[in-house]
Amino acid sequence: MSRRDTSEHSPPSSTAAVHTPGARPGPGPIHQQALFTFPNLKELIAVFRREKPGHFYTRHGNPGFDRVESLLAEMEEAEAALVFSSGMAAIATVMLSLAVGGGRTKKKGGADIVALADLYGGTAAFLNDVAPACGLRVRTAPVDDLAALERAVRAGARLVYFETPTNPLNRIVDLAAVAHICRSAGALTVVDNTFATPLNQRPLRRGIDVVVHSATKYLGGHADLLAGCAAGPARLMRRVAAWRTMLGGTPNGFEAWLLERSLKTFPMRMRAHNANAFSVAWFLSVHPRVRRVYYPGLEADPGHQVARRQMAGFGGIVSFDLAGGFRETERFVNSLKLFHLAASLGGAESLVSLPAFTSHLWIPKAQREAMGIGENTVRLAVGLENDEDLVRDLDQALAAAFPAPAARRGRLALARPRTTPTGRRP
């Protein structure tokens, strides 16, 4: 990598995450309260009129939100950030607030939202059902066809929404290329950075307008909170904040405090997820019972070159297609001992899920199959255990999934090359 690339990828500092400005050891106080009282009417009026900083009701804001929002803004290198009650609250509020009657021209035959088609199932369902019911015109473009995106945007679009890496198949979209296409056509760009996280990828540096997260995942990191986040320029975040207040997608004081606590260990945790996922992806990529691995850190992955340019590490999710049908896939997941069967990601414990039956169950089968998600597609959320233990567990479950004797090339992978802390190949 060149010098320039290295500085572009300078990750959020662990020191800064631990030493938050003005903080005592540990997270700040928990503001588990719906309301704030005032010593006199003059003070109340000044705060309500926003002539003086302060809080009056948690749906509008809370001192605990302020602390975690300034940390999130710093991590995403944004002017402002907002915390939400869930990732879906952040996504829905951002899309509605920026696409409904926003300041962009509405060309005839155009769309309010153009989405790149590979998306988390909840987001896909929002765009299929909820956004059109709210009067928004939604169009999709294939995730790997920037020319089609450009045509759709030039036909008129207010907002372009996408993920990179995508859930669940880790497809990579070129952030700078999308930003360029959309800027020149006057469309806003919103990217879901949940899979990459700000340790591995800073989309605003590449010209993207707004980043959203399911903070339930790596930012929260302990599978004990539900939260979302949006970050971007102050002028857009003011609009999103007004809609958050009206739609009510604010978290509570305790949840915001849990998230603040989690951010202190986030850079360290994420480096471990990157490294473990790389080991797992490498092992699977040489196993004869695995048809295809989806991990952008592997050189053979179609997104590898773009990922190397825009990511500092490749994340903790490894998806793959088993070389078998549903029965083998069922035997495989039921045989795993360390990977819990659950539909989330980003915590300390490794998880396994089948997207066709979990995150993508509620989107039409044809749409799901067009995304490349089959009944043999497995998503691993690689946790913080020892990578050797995870690889051993996968190896025994793959053997159990195919009881007939078979070549066990996968065992060779236990002698795989060491990885760097970011999960890059040395």
Ligand SMILES: Cc1ncc(COP(=O)(O)O)c(C=O)c1O
């Ligand atoms: C990529 C992605 N975005 C958004 C969401 C929604 O987040 P939440 O469950 O916090 O609402 C998820 C949930 O799995 C996700 O994986």
